[in-house]
Amino acid sequence: MAPQNAAVPGLLSLPRITTLLASLLVAVGAGTNYVFSAYAPQLAARLNINHTQLNVVGLAANVGVYASGPVWGRIVDARGPRIPLAFSFIFLLLGYTGIRHFYDAGVPEGTSLSSLGLALLIACSFMTGVGGNAGSSGAVNSTAKSFPDKARATTTGIVLSGFGLSAFFFSTIAHSLYPGDTSSLLFLLACGTALASSIGFFFVRAIPLAATEIEHTEVPESEATLFSHLNDSHTPLLNQPAEEYPPSSPRSRSRSLSRGRKAQAFEGPNVYGRALWLNPDFWLLFAIFALLSGTGLMYINNVGSIAQALFAKGSPTYDEVQASRWQAAQVSVISIMNFSGRIVIGVLSDNLKNRFGLPRSYSTIFVSTLFFFSQLLATQISDVQDLWKASMLVGFSYGTIFGLWPTVCIEFFGLSHFSENWGYLSLSPLVGGNLFSIAFGRNLDAHAPVERSTGRAHQCLEGRSCYVATLGLTSTACFAAILLSAFVTWRERRKLLAGRL
Template identity: 30%
Template sequence: MDSTLKTRKILSYISALIISLLCGTQYLFSVYSTSVAERLGFNSVQINTIGSSANYGLFFFGPLFGYIIDKHPTRLTPILASITIFTGYFCLAMTYQGYFPKSFLLCVFYLFLTGIASCAAFFSVLRTISVNIKSYRGIAIGSAMALFGLTAFVFSQINSFFFKGDTYHFLLFLAFATGTFMFIGSIFLVILPQEEDYEEVSSQNEENPVSLPSTSTNSQEQTPLLPRREESNIRGRELFKNIDAILLGLSMLLIGGVGLMYMNNVGAIIKSLYLTTSFPSEDVSNEIQRYQNFHVTLLSILSCFGRIFVGLMSDLTKYKYNLRRLWFLLCASLYLFIGQIFAGFVIKNLSFLWISSIFVGFGYGHLFGISPTITNEWFGNEHFGLNWGIMSWFIAIGGQLFNLFFGYNFDTHKDKCLGVSCYNTAFYVSAIGSMISLCVVSGLLYKRRNSV
């Protein structure tokens, strides 16, 4: 490989990592959600719907962008994404400050735009890395996934140190930072020509013409592998006819929904616990903001660590001990279940809520660290973008269902409750959801016990 091509590949990968770090801003919602709700007069159901709209954009457009980028990879997609994400956060900031109409539906639309932009940019990143990097592809893609999970940590720390509860200027910063750096990264995010691969193969064949007559031997050696490859080549609507895909999707719906319910509403949980278990300080809003930043940071770090950990460990245990990757999805269910039990029924003091955030963040990281790999291995690599986009729908549906229930329950009790009693009913439902996901994944493990 010549030095120019190598430099372009390095720049493209660095750009991919930078864009990945900007694509997970939907997990930052709890940092400013309570402030937006108070300023604009939204109830809990409304603010949950606004938060979920970013997840809608991120997950529901996965199949579309997966298909587009599989067929027509281009820099235009992330460039348009940079403009779209800037528009979403800028309009939300203007609405918060009163320059734009204080409309609930418009706020839903603004965050919906940020989710669509994140989806388009991140699928472009995954496609670019998978084509450009042939060796160590797992580590390369895993690093991008980890940085995606680290977005909330980076921006929540910036909010803590520089904005200190100034939601308007923080949202403006979010708009300009994501839009500008995503645009710059898109310039260098290129899929490099692969002609050199074919040149190397053809030159080797010319140097070794004796190997040509052995074609029949080679085909005999490859024949046993063909049926297995065909069996795993499932795409699009065929997933809904495949029992394994349906069960995997159901487990992702439950695990992802439970995780998103906690992550999107940890701000409301913190506020409820703070007003009942802490001595009010002179500036209550800044004190609550500090706790919110801390828990969003903790969730982000543990999510990032969970993605890296499960990627490395699932590879190691599969190839060294023949342990199925599904066991790590079972672990994700277990971590989320423990987190729900602590948050809903055990922890009644804000000082100990970090325990739940650790379990939820680590379990949610496990989900996103292992489910794309399972999707790839079970249903084939040829249409991975489309397939993963469809499977991620289940997470979005689960997030909306659990978020809506939390919001409805919180609004019902908020005027006649204190602390944990404001929301623990929602955790009965989420704990049951986690238990069902444990059963579903266990059933998948039993069903596929004899599969390759």
């Protein structure tokens, strides 16, 4: 009889590496929401919409990403990555093609985009978010299921780093081939993202793990009701015949329960559905994620406007081309550091667990602290030439949260329903992202001069004063996240100590 794992590919086998690289490519195409600041101010000027309306357009993409998470997660868990990747191709192509159409059409001089036009533009932006998350869900799920726990944070971090590198990748190509041409950038986004999804459709799939590579996580009996039903498989876990004891005998029932508990311990926790919503750890992670990701989304979506505000105050003659260069530079810095943060936190959290036996959730304090200092730094910058420092720290911090949270989600709630659980947890950025981004838009509009003929707000010329109040709000939010992260760590420490007694 052949060994059970004879046909299972090795850890560094071609099928696993192919899935990893194809997933990385899909992630690069899926993370284009972060390119928004590269064309947002130009889109607003072309369509004559104010900063608050522009933030609504940007938020629509984020709503598409996070609101669709549970749907794509359930589909990926049940049917695999191909269905989401097919829809990713469709939505990304239609979404960016639609945005490009609005930009090319523009509006007549002295008028602004109609309410219907604004609604359709928001719908296009929403489609780019839904399509990006469809591709990302398939890529991350397949990678997480293709590599064992000891390498999971690192490999998923690599895939998620592609999500962060997306803005740099597309903006750099566009700047090299079509400098200053926003229409061509949008065309590149439409074709490039669709191509990445189509390649992923053929090459991204979950490669099964050998039994010896599946993590062993002890589950206390008191928590059994929070997890999935016991394994009802009729395959014996031990090399003993099933007929050894009559099915109805007490000893048989005892052995079945024991088998179920051993299977459960072997497979790790499996919290999902109603049990997930009743789990206090879920709400703690949800709250921290909302505060930190909302802070990051606010800055990333508006760094182009921040750069323009700082440049306008320091330049007596406002040069649109030069301003766009500073704007593009911030997008590139954020993207590279976003990429780096996802890689670094994956390696760091894997080392904490593998070398020191510490849960990956301990790293949440580190991530929250990074965010807090990024906002303090941003409040102190008054010259556009120094803005890269804040962009670098925000980008790195944002990368660490999205590199860490998926593996913490697996650690707390298990792998079997990972994509669905991650989808629910990913609803949290909608809360912080909407709150902080709308606050930023209103703050900027309040300081921007208004043209009497159209009633539209124009470029704010007051520099840091245009937005600093919003940074005070996000700094407070990040400090609250530090306190909540400390509480999570304390809870995990108590569980560790209780398990050793």
